[in-house]
Amino acid sequence: MLPYHYKHHVRVRYAETDKMGVCWHGNYLLYLEEARGEALRATGHGSYADMEAAGVMTPIVKINLNYHHSAFYDDLLTIHVYVEEPVRSKIKFRYEVVNEAGEAILDGITELAFITADTHQPCRPPLALRTFFK
Template sequence: MYINSCKIKVRYVETDKMGIVHHSNYYIWFEVGRTEFINATGISYSQIEMENLMLPVVESSCKYIEGAKYEDELTIETYISELTPARIVFSYNVIRNQDKKILAKGSTTHAFISNDFKVLNLKKKKPDLWEKFLSLYSG
């Protein structure tokens, strides 16, 4: 299984009055992790879209274990936790670098659809991309 790690530093704007990162920012970090994951495979999301393929989020979740704080240095780990010809699930760990503590765990489920919003069978319609994702997933 391939796990992509990207680093971020908590900005002041991401915190609330209590000095803790607002919960909505974790989903932004998940998108950063997912984008970095896809880029690390040698393709970009814009290239995927140019091939008449989109990956809308159809479900998301996050378990908050401990709040990140201003200037915490974090690592976002991203990996494929489920893969079918019609959908892909990315999972995420948000880790504080200082003590390696997992602060949050989450996932986003994406459908494979065409530009006209019809569900695609990625294995049949885009076999090269299917093989790329399959090689990164340990299932």
Template structure:
């Protein structure tokens, strides 16, 4: 399984009145890590959009394990968990110093500019291979 690791330092504005990271910020971190994963594979979200390929998020699942605080440096591991012709599911693990903080997944659909699902593997095999990391 190919994966990418992304580091993020928790900013003060990402914390809530209790002094811990607000739950909504983890979703933003997942997006940051996912975008960097795609760049690492050789294509950015901007390039996909310029090609008429959109990847809207259709489902997010998060299981919060431990709290995260201001100035913590977390490592976000992202990988392709499941892949079909029209759906890609990314898996994530967020850790600090090896301790698991969050398990998550996002499910996204390959759609065209009219938001109609299409088979990326069939219609754009070149892009499919880049995203999947196939040679």
């Protein structure tokens, strides 16, 4: 199956800028995480909160990001999220962040592991997610 594509919008908060006058580089991880959450919700197979309530957590295991242009306070950014089919106990998300002028701000990937909330051992993705990708 092709990666599932979802589009999320986020506005850069004042507190997320730094003294260089731009969005501080680490804050994009807030946006990507929020976009992942909304992408999951939009599948109609439950939210990330539901998944945790069902005993599965997804710590980050890898992050690769490339920064192209700065984003500024009050910029309305579009986060394109591409969710790949889970492979065993891992799942990869690709991202492209663009501003309203269509300029590339950032692209990259994050890889997450599925672990059980109680024992923190690797586990299969939740059924809902496996079903979604069938």
